[in-house]
């Protein structure tokens with residue numbers, strides 16, 4: 190930033206207000222992205238109807254199914270260990286990577 194900008198309180202307050210608005214917009218986008226379903230699990234059922242294995246898919250994968258799980262819901266399913274979830278050969282999300290804390 191130029192010395193002129195840094196020495197002008199009115200410009201600095203306008204810049205601060207603009208940056209605050211940008212943060213608000215990004216926070217809303219993060220909240221919307223985190224609350225939207227982005228995942229689904231395709232279950233491989235056996236003849237007895239019991240699910241033993243499943244594949245994890247994310248938004249954009251062309252395999253059958255529609256996103257119906259948020260990231261938090263997916264983490265609950267994976268953490269429960271009730272179903273063995275494998276990586277889809279198309280979208281290739283390692284289920285264990287979902288359970289790891291995000292960087293930063």
Ligand SMILES: [Zn+2]
Pocket residue numbers: 245246247250251252277278279280281
């Ligand atoms: Zn997939």
